[in-house]
Amino acid sequence: MMLPFLIIIPLLGAFSMPIMSLLGEKARNAWAILVSALTLGVASKVFYDVWSTRQLVVYTLGANTPLGKGVNFPIRILWEVDLFGALIALTIAFVGFLAVLYSIEYMKHDTGLDKYYTLILTLELGMLGIVITGDLFNFYVFLEIMSIASYALVAFRNDTWEGIEAGIKYMFVGSLASSFILLGIALLYGQYGTLTMSYLAVKIAQNPTLVGRVALGLLMGGLLFKSGAVPVHMWLSDAHPAAPSSISAMLSGLVIKAGGIYALTRIAFSIYATSINIKTVGWLVIFFGCLTLIVGNAMAVVQTDMKRLFAFSSVGQIGYILLGIGIGLAAYGTKIGDIALAGAIYHTVNHALMKALLFLTAGAVLHEAGTKNLNELSGIAKKMPFTSFAFLVGAAAIVGLPPLNGFASKWLIYESSALYNPFLAAIAVAGTAFCTAAYIRVIFTFFGAPSEAVENAKEPGKAMIVPMLVLITAIIIMGLLPWQINDRIMLPTVDMLKDQLHYVIAVVGGA
């Protein structure tokens, strides 16, 4: 079974990095690329298995069945990979591989690089661990691995004050959020005695108590912190611009998705789906989604720093995804809920690709022109035609122009919000208006009159061009056949996600 290798290979890569760095830079870089390429291979194999068989994969660590001898409750940690987890794992491995490839060239002038590659592999490992685990405390441990690796990587350039300040703010907010999540998990263990998500769903369904609701509130609060919802998004608008661009591509594209959105969805749909009045939780998530939508995109318009603009637009897009999940929760049984959820999941994958591309282009511009300030960067298209083309594709996709992949997922969210409650559709469209305004402004600076900061800018090296090229082709391919993707991948994902009964029987029924 290939599933354990999804964790073994990055772990092997991370632990052996100090040894490989003894053999010199070339060997270390090649080893990092090899490990992330292998992880991508394993992730696509796992995704293909789950997708072709439409079967939930349950893998117990340490025995064949999770249940103890002669008892009906699970006692071991188990992995429970459904289509949603496998899809996000594939996105993580794909964007992670491109980020490692990109940072070979981009981080060439930095010091302390063998620690950098250790941290980037561990960041990818943490996210992969979150996405496949079926045990709540294990989810917390891998959330901490991901968070600690991202704290260190945000502040990796310790000789710049932005890096240190953003790192400290990100660390304190992140640690508070993790403490909330640990408190929620502790309360759940205290009340129900088990840590396995599926058996917890059974116990909560049997006697939903006040402790269960308080724990859900704490977990939701912690995870909204982690996914950068509005009242607590300040860390995100500082951390993502200050990090090196290959890292902010992974941060914006993957970390807030695997550590925030995926966890929110898994807890809401696989543990608590039937045992709470799901409408209020749905409306709560919708409220935060709309708030994030408006504030994120509105703040993006007024930014002068390119990467801060992208960071705020990430906050805005997270608002879309939260809106989709909120409607999916509020209209739980109906067709509208399915469409909204399919749109949210589809948008998670799309946004990961789009935002990674945008941050990689910003990195290329920063690498060559040396400045992020939009006012000084006008007219860069003449000097760096390919990067500007890449930026154009990314901006068009994120705004939602038809031939590219952003259109399909945003359209699903519009459609479901319009059907469910026209007021939400109005907010969603307003958000897109702000987003379009922000990106048009950047496009104009790209194609304006060349300024002096841009004189000596030229195309970046090959290792930075290839990831951008791959991302462009991925976005265009996903854009050309959106409805096939939606029907064959996204809707089955939604069905498996909402099928809580099967999620539970796969474990408790003795896999």
Added chain:
Amino acid sequence: MKRTFGALALLFILGVLLIVAHPNYGLKFGLGGKEWQGYRYTDQYYIEHGIEEVGGTNIVTDIVFDYRGYDTIGEATVLFTAIAGAVALLRRWREDYE
């Protein structure tokens, strides 16, 4: 303004948690025979089957390394990452090399 909002939220959380800690609304402390079986059935399983399934007489280490060994390898990775991060953050600045 932000502080007072934060303080109010904090007091609210403390109040909710204290309600949850009350025996007849939520969590119980010092559980006895039948209640112990009801609430801590997994602990009871480990105490009874720990030795024959793992072989170590220290049940906590049995759990840490065999039943929940995957947590501990995640744990070792957390330690590995934090040490790599701390050493990376405390390295020389680029200007120190001149």
Added chain:
Amino acid sequence: MSEDMGLIVKTMARATIPLIGIFGAYVIAHGHITPGGGFQGGATIAGAGVLFLIAFGLREAEEHYNHKLYSVLEGLGGLTFLGASMLGLSVAFFYNVLWHKGGVFAGEPGTLLSAGYLPIMNLAVGLKVFTGLVSAMMAISLYRRWKE
């Protein structure tokens, strides 16, 4: 760190550091029988490292501390841990094959060589925690003192 801790502290440190090391090794090796384990034992031995730094000063500690070696040892500890967990991969990722299938590590519970791969993992984690904590301590104490 130029001032010296004096002869008394040095001789006391010379006397106690080996003892702390032995006690830490005991806690690691007997992790699966008596209270303790890889993490606690490794931290105890790292305590001996801190005592060495305080008693003998930074310059002395810097000579004995080779950063490359410590990070390689840390990686090695992690790889041993991973290797021990992959022994039973045919059945499942963390399958305790040394205990279930008998062999050297399948002694009577309570003896040293029992509990399957637990002793190997304890040693690996002990090595990892010791080298990790000492290299973190040295990184913090050497910060900006590399010039003098």
Added chain:
Amino acid sequence: MIPLQFITAFLMLFMGFYAFLYKRNLLKLILALDVIDSGIHLLLISFGYRLEDGTLPTAPIYTGYETLKGTPMVGPIPQALVLTSIVIGVCVLALATALTINAYRHYGSLDINKLRRLRG
């Protein structure tokens, strides 16, 4: 009545979050992180306590296998979870210290309000 263990755990949590609202020194905030972690650990450990009709429980370690077979034992899972969570707390503290040392070198002060150059 609310057991004393839970009250102490939640008060430690309250102290930790209080420090984040009102204290400005970075080192105090780092210590507050540790206080919050210790509060949650106390809460977790107190879930494992067991009282079998008055007899005090022992640690779940079978030193002499025959003698301890029947005696009530404290729950081992919270101890395993707290062991993992303590090491996570140590790692967060190590990283926070490294960041604070660099911040002191950049800003010359440990006051978090001085770290305001990035518009929040």
